[in-house]
Structures are given as structure tokens and as C-alpha cells.
Amino acid sequence: MIKLVFFASLREELGCGSLEIEFNQPLRLSALIKQLEKKKGNHWGKVLASESVKIAINKEIVVNDELLSDGCEVAFLPPVTGG
Amino acid sequence: MIKLVFFASLREELGCGSLEIEFNQPLRLSALIKQLEKKKGNHWGKVLASESVKIAINKEIVVNDELLSDGCEVAFLPPVTGG
């Protein structure tokens, strides 16, 4: 199982705060996003692939096309605005 | 009358916090210091003419050899160390 979480404006744009997908075999982030696009529609692909969106795996920002493992949490973060 | 005030280390070095001198005629700062030196000794002249000493007339720092008027207050300030 891989847990996906979406925050703030992303959550509202996608109408989804979190979802779980079954883990069949190791896959890269880019493959995950393609899979979501196929399942949920073009809108998802466009939103999640936006340059301004950062991705965290297990609460650590990643910049490369990481390989995802079973049980990980993948978070999609719009530009932060705290402080 | 001209009021002279001495602060902090200067007060201790001179053994004097304040003193008043009679005002006879307009005089410049440099003349005042010479007058003090004559009256109180070389030590005063040396201490007051030190480059690190700042002078305020009526609580405003002056940098030139100002002309002193009757009733003014002349303050001799060692380097400040507040804050």
C-alpha cells in the first residue's frame, strides 16, 4: 500500500485529501503520477506535474524521480505560505 | 555662568562630577579647556582634550570649536557603552 496525501489548494483542486493505492511492484514517482492520471483523469496529471508542486516521501522533500516502496507516504505540496 | 558636567570614567579621573564657572565674555570651547587646565592642572587638559572624549553643549553633540554663551551646559562624555 502507498498512501498519497494532498494539501491545501491541491486538496481542493483535486477534491481529495488522501487516498491509498495498492502496491504491486516498485514504481517510480513519475509512474505513480501517470497511473493516477489514467485512473483519475488528465486534470490530476496536470495538477500534480505542475512545477510549483513539491513532493515529499515519508515527510522528506525529494527532487529526483525516486523509487517508491511499499508502505511509503507520498505527499503533494503546493507552495508553502506559513509564517 | 557656564555649567560643566563630567560623566562616568571622566568624572572619576577628574574627581569631579560638575562645576560652574563664571561667564565673563563669550569664549570658545578650546579656550574653556585651556582655562580649566590653567586652573586645575595639566591632568585636566590632557583628559578633556583626549580624542575619545565627546563634547555636548546643551545636550547636543558638537564637533567644532563652538562659541559658548551664558547659561549653557557643557558636557564631557567618554565613549558610550550602553545597550
Added chain:
Amino acid sequence: MGFKVLIQTEAIDFGKEHGLLQDSGDSVGAIATFFGTVRDFNETRKVESISIEHYSGMTESELKKILNEAKARWKISAGTIIHRVGKLHVGEGIVFVGIASSHRKEAFQSCDFIMDYLKTNAPLWKKERHDGGEDWVSSKESDQIFARSWEKGSY
């Protein structure tokens, strides 16, 4: 005492937090603080209230990383970062950063640095309620520029 990071819904007790920093050791001679509050305007819009969302767990770990980076760059004795989440009204405190050090420049710079990194790295999002409805706050390019100004060698 030392270094702490808190995410909370309750108001920030400024006097208490400042007192803790002041009591953090006899070598403390300088305490610099920053307190961010909810303004009544943003860009050109009148703001009524804000609500703040965050990524629980990651926020805390990012703030700890920022505090550790400040410790690595400056000689500081104690440091506190507190960020509120949830609904806040105009005038209320959003964030508190306080640094205790022996010398003032270390305290000022590390506090300023922490705010710049917090603004660009901590997973927190503000939504504003105004008379026209609600909107997510946009991130500011200037904050990115401020954060980059702390790259090694540039200050």
C-alpha cells in the same frame, strides 16, 4: 534549556516564552524575537480571519532542521519556534521565533534566517477569509529571494 519547536492551536504566550529564553543561562546577553501576526490586509484585500493548515510531522521536522541549521551557523544558546495552526483572527499571533545568544548580531541574524527559511520550507498553508469569500494565500517571490540570500558566502 535549549531548543524547541511547537505546532499548536492555542495562542502563543509571548511573555512566558521570552522568560524561558531569558532564563536559558547566565551567558545569555541578547534575545532577539520575531512575532508574526494576522494583518487586516494582504495585497489589496481586507482580511477577516485566516486558517492555517500544515503537514503534521513534517512541519515539526522541517522546523527542527531549520533550527539546527541556525545552530550550525551562529553561536546561539537557546531557540524557540512556535507556529499556530487552525483559525486565527486579525491581530492574533501566527508565529514566534526567539533566539538567545551571548551577542546581539548572532541573535538578530539567526532569527531573521529562521523566518526566511520557515517561509519557504515549512509545509504550512494560509487561507484567508475576506468579504469576497476565501482564498489560499499565494507564495511570494520576495520570500524566495530572501531565503537565497542566506546561501553560504552571500552574507
Added chain:
Amino acid sequence: MGFKVLIQTEAIDFGKEHGLLQDSGDSVGAIATFFGTVRDFNETRKVESISIEHYSGMTESELKKILNEAKARWKISAGTIIHRVGKLHVGEGIVFVGIASSHRKEAFQSCDFIMDYLKTNAPLWKKERHDGGEDWVSSKESDQIFARSWEKGSY
């Protein structure tokens, strides 16, 4: 509210002063403060207590000038400078500077600026009591350098 300068012998009520700055208007979004306290060492010497002397009247007018200069340079909503005089023990507050502004950089910079100018321009003198007796504190060359860093065009 606005801008105030105080010289006092009593302890500085940090929470109260911060509260006043926070209440200084709905456009306030940033409050930066500096609090200087008595350290237990200076240079290499153990300090027991300090006493602070000042030039009554001139100190207040110099601090007002510094606050006015800060207002002229940055957009700030309110500002407070409080300096204690008399005898102070290790850990006690000496000076408080607090600035409220709409934006954080203005608040940080003006607070930093005020401390640098206060250190070099306000007629205040510290005497330290240590195990070997009492000595007037020497002024620091670094403070002169910090103050000069604010000359127009250099920041």
C-alpha cells in the same frame, strides 16, 4: 499608539511592552524585538553586577532621534526603546527595543539599526563589578563598524 522612549530604574515588563506593540494597529503583521541582558562574563572576566549611568535629558533626546531616523528609513507602525539605569544583576534586562511593522524585513532591520546606533550614540555608560573590583566597560570597535554599516547606500 506610536513611538516611545523610556529611561527607567525598574525592571522592563517585556510581556506588557510586546502587547502594546501588538495592539498598535490592525495593519501590524510583524513585531521584532531585541532584549539585552546582563551576561555573567565580559571579555574574559566574571561579572557579578553592573551599574549604568546616563546623561539625563540627553539620553532621551538621542534615543528619540534614533527612533525618528528609523521611521524615516523604514515603514514602521510603532516603536519602543526602553533602557534601564542604576544597578542590575546577571540575567536582568538592560535594554528593550521593539518595532511593529506590516512586514518582517522592516521590523528586523529597524530593530537591528536602533541597537547599533544606541550602542554608539546614546550617552549611557556601564560599570562592571567583578571579583577584582569595579571597572568601566570599554567601548568596542566592532560597534563602531556596525553603526557605520548603516550609512546610506551601504545596505
